[in-house]
Amino acid sequence: MKWGDRVLKVQAINSFIQGVIWCCASLLAAPAHADTEAMLNLLKILQDRGTISQDEFEALRNTALEDEKKPAAEQEQPKKGVAKNTQDSVKVRADYKGLTVESADGNFKFNVGGRIQADANFFDEDQTPLGSGAEIRRGRLRTQGTMWRIWDYKFQVDFAEGETEINDAYIKFNGLKPVSFTLGHQKVPITLQSMTSSNWQVFQERALIDGLVDNPDIGRRRLGLNVGTHGNHWTVNSGFFGEGTDDAGKSNENWGTAGRVTFAPIAEATRVVHLGGAAYYRNFEHDPKLAFSSRLEAHVAGTRLVNTGVISEADNLLLLGGELSTVWGPFHAQGEYLRAEVGRKNGLPEPNFDGWYLQAGYFLTGESRRYEVDKGRYGRVIPKGIVGQGGWGAWEIAFRYSTLDLTDKGILGGVENNFTAGLNWWATPSILFRANYIRAGADPNSEATRLGGMDESVNIFTLRGQIVF
Numbered sequence: 001m002k003w004g005d006r007v008l009k010v011q012a013i014n015s016f017i018q019g020v021i022w023c024c025a026s027l028l029a030a031p032a033h034a035d036t037e038a039m040l041n042l043l044k045i046l047q048d049r050g051t052i053s054q055d056e057f058e059a060l061r062n063t064a065l066e067d068e069k070k071p072a073a074e075q076e077q078p079k080k081g082v083a084k085n086t087q088d089s090v091k092v093r094a095d096y097k098g099l100t101v102e103s104a105d106g107n108f109k110f111n112v113g114g115r116i117q118a119d120a121n122f123f124d125e126d127q128t129p130l131g132s133g134a135e136i137r138r139g140r141l142r143t144q145g146t147m148w149r150i151w152d153y154k155f156q157v158d159f160a161e162g163e164t165e166i167n168d169a170y171i172k173f174n175g176l177k178p179v180s181f182t183l184g185h186q187k188v189p190i191t192l193q194s195m196t197s198s199n200w201q202v203f204q205e206r207a208l209i210d211g212l213v214d215n216p217d218i219g220r221r222r223l224g225l226n227v228g229t230h231g232n233h234w235t236v237n238s239g240f241f242g243e244g245t246d247d248a249g250k251s252n253e254n255w256g257t258a259g260r261v262t263f264a265p266i267a268e269a270t271r272v273v274h275l276g277g278a279a280y281y282r283n284f285e286h287d288p289k290l291a292f293s294s295r296l297e298a299h300v301a302g303t304r305l306v307n308t309g310v311i312s313e314a315d316n317l318l319l320l321g322g323e324l325s326t327v328w329g330p331f332h333a334q335g336e337y338l339r340a341e342v343g344r345k346n347g348l349p350e351p352n353f354d355g356w357y358l359q360a361g362y363f364l365t366g367e368s369r370r371y372e373v374d375k376g377r378y379g380r381v382i383p384k385g386i387v388g389q390g391g392w393g394a395w396e397i398a399f400r401y402s403t404l405d406l407t408d409k410g411i412l413g414g415v416e417n418n419f420t421a422g423l424n425w426w427a428t429p430s431i432l433f434r435a436n437y438i439r440a441g442a443d444p445n446s447e448a449t450r451l452g453g454m455d456e457s458v459n460i461f462t463l464r465g466q467i468v469f
Contacts, residue, residue, distance in 0.1 A: 040064055096429040098469050110145040115199060115468045121300035124459035130301040136160045137299055137464070138198060140167065150175040166245045167221065182226045185245055188213075189228075189237040189260035190278045191336055192323040194220055195377045202334075202369075202396075203297070203422050204436045204462050207357035208404035209338040211294030211304075212319060218282060218290075219244050222256070235262045235376040256282035262323070262376030270368040276323030276376060283316050290314040292340065292353055292406050296440045297418055298460045305442035305456060306406050308413035311351070316343040325378075327371060330363035349409035359420075361398030367426075380429055380468075387427040394426040414444035432466040 040061060047057040091102045098113025117137040123130040142156035152172040158165045170184025187195060193206045194213055206214075214220045224241030238259040260278035267273075284290055293307035318341040325334040335358040344350050361369070365384060372379045385391020400420040406413025418441070424434045438460040 096469070107149045108145070108147055110143070112141075112143045113469045114141040115139075115466065117198070117464055117466045119204070119299065120463045121298045122461045123298070123301060126456040126458055127454055128303055128305065128456060130296070130303055130458065133300045135300055142168070169245070178231070179227065179229045182228070182239075183224075185221055185223050186226060187220060188222050188224075188241055188256070188258045188280060189226065189239065190258055190280045190319060191321050191338060192274070192276060192325060192334065192377060193336065195260075195375070197377075197379075199466070199468050200378055200380055202332075202359060202361050202398045202424070203400055203420055204434060204464050205295070205297045205299055207336075207355075207359070207400065207402040208294045208297065208416055208418060209336065209355040209357060209402065211292060211306075211404060212338050212340045212353065212355065213280075215292065216244075217254075217284070217288070218256075218280070218317065218319070230374045230376075233264050233267055233373065235260075235374065237261075254282060254284050254286055254288075256280060260376070264371070264373050264376070267371060267373040269370075270327065270329050272325070272327035272369075272371040274323065274325040274371065274376070278319075278321045278323075280319040281316065284314045288314040290317065290342065292413060294404050294406075294416065296416075296458060296460060297402070297420060297436075297438050298462050305440070305444055305458075306404060306414035306416045307444075308353075308406050308411050311342060311344070311411060313345040313348050314342055315345045317341070318343075327369050329368060330366050331360070332362075332369040333358075333360040335359070351408035351411045353404075353406050353408060353411075353413070355402070355404035357400060357402035359398060359400035361396055361422075364395040364397065365392065367394045367396075381426045381432075382429050383426050386429070387431075393428065394424075396422075396424040396426065398422040398424065414442060416440065416442045430468045432464070432468075434464045434466075436460075436462040438462070 044057070047054065052060075089104050091104060093100045093102070098111050100109065100111045102109045116139050118134070119137040120134040122132045137160060138158055139160040140156055140158045142154065144152070144154035144156075146152050150173065152174060154168045154170055154172075156166070156168040158167050166185060168184075168186060170182050170186045172183075173181040189195065190213055191209070193201070193210065198206075212218070222241035222244055224239050226237055226239030228235065228237040230236070236259075239257065241256045241258065243253045258278065258280040260276065262274060262276040264272060264274045289310050291308050291310045293304040295301065295304055319338060320341070321336060321338040323336050326332065335356065337354070337356040339352060339354040341352050342350055363369075367381060367384055370379045370381065371377075381394055381396075383391060383394035385393065387393045399422070401418070402420070403415070403417045405415045407415060419439045420436055422434060422436045424432065426432050438458075440458045440460060442456050442458075444454070444456070
C-alpha cells in the first residue's frame with residue numbers, strides 16, 4: 001500500500017471514530033440509553049491514544065457531566081404528559097356499582113361487578129322431610145358496558161349450586177331512542193317481581209306465583225329479540241323468544257312471544273303509583289314436558305308441596321298477569337295476579353291455574369323504595385346513613401300473603417297459602433342482611449307430591465347476607 005493511501009485510510013478511520021464519539025456524546029442527553037461513567041472511561045482511553053485532542057476530551061467530558069444532572073427533571077415532564085393524556089382519555093371509577101372504565105368522550109364504557117347471596121333456611125317440618133341447611137343462593141359475575149355510545153352489552157354468569165349458568169348474554173341497540181332492540185339471552189317481560197332484580201326484592205324469595213314463570217318449559221330468561229320503548233310515565237316491551245341456553249341448538253325448538261305494558265301516573269322520588277299488565281304465549285309442539293310447581297318461598301328445600309306433575313298432551317300456554325304497586329314516602333305496597341291457561345291436544349280438558357300475592361313494607365329510617373320509571377320496576381335501596389360512615393343503614397319491615405292454586409280439570413297439583421314477615425337491614429347501597437319468617441300451608445291433594453294428598457303446615461325461618469358490587 002502506498003504511503004498516501006495509508007494516510008488517507010488513517011484519516012478516514014479517525015473521522016469515523018470521531019463521528020461515533022460525537023454520536024455517543026449526543027446520546028448522553030438521553031440518560032435512559034447511556035452510561036455516563038462508561039462513556040467517560042472511553043473518552044479517556046481515546047485521549048490517551050491521541051485519537052482526540054485535550055480540548056475535544058474536555059468538551060465531551062463537560063457535556064456528559066452536565067447531562068448527568070438532568071435525567072430526573074427531564075424524564076419527569078414526559079411522565080406528567082403521559083399521565084395527563086391518560087387522564088384525559090380514560091375515566092376510572094370504583095364505587096358501589098362496581099369498577100367502571102369510561103372513555104373521555106363517553107363513547108365507550110366498561111363495568112365489572114357481581115353479587116353474592118349466602119342463605120340459611122330452617123324448617124319446622126310437619127309430614128314431609130324438608131332439610132334445614134345453608135347455600136350460596138347466587139354467586140354471579142357480570143360485565144356490561146357501551147360501545148360507540150349506542151351499543152350496550154351485558155354478560156352475566158352464575159356459579160352457585162356447583163354449576164355454571166349463563167343468566168344474561170345480550171347486545172342492545174339504542175340508536176333510535178326511546179326505542180331499543182335487545183338480542184340474546186334476557187328476561188322475558190312478564191310480572192313486576194320477575195322484572196325486578198333478586199338484589200332488590202323485599203323478601204328473600206319471590207312469591208308463589210313465580211312458579212308459573214320460572215320453570216324449565218317457560219323460563220324467566222330466554223334467547224330472543226325484545227323491542228322496548230318508554231316515556232316519562234310508561235313503558236312498552238314486546239318480544240319473540242325461543243328456548244333457554246340449555247336447550248338451544250335442538251333441531252326443533254318451542255317458541256313464545258310476550259308483551260308487557262306499565263303506566264305510572266305518579267312517578268316521583270318518594271311517591272309512585274304503578275299499574276301494569278303482561279301476556280306470555282308459548283307453543284309446545286316439540287317435546288312438551290310442561291309442569292307447574294313452587295318452592296315454599298325458601299330455596300334450600302328442594303321438595304315442592306304443590307306440584308302438577310307433567311301435564312300430558314300440552315300444546316300451548318297463555319300467561320296473563322296484572323300488577324299494582326305504590327310508594328308513599330317510607331311506605332310501599334305491591335300486588336300481582338297471574339293466570340296460566342293450558343291448551344292440550346286430542347280434546348283433553350284444558351286446565352287453568354292461578355295465584356296472587358299482596359305485600360306491604362315500611363322503612364323505619366325514612367327511606368323510600370326507588371322506582372325506575374323507564375324500566376317499570378324497582379331498583380337499588382339507597383340508605384340515608386351508610387354503616388361505616390356514621391350512619392345506621394336503612395331498616396325495613398315487610399309483610400306478604402301469597403297463594404297458588406294448581407288444581408283444575410283433573411290436574412290435582414294442590415293449593416298453597418303462605419304468610420311472610422320480613423326484616424331487612426340495608427347497611428349500605430351494596431350490603432344487605434335480612435330475616436324472614438314464613439308460615440306455609442299446603443293442601444296438595446295429589447299423588448304427584450311426596451305428601452300423597454295430606455295437608456301440611458310448615459314454619460320456616462330464613463336468613464341472608466348479600467353483597468352486590
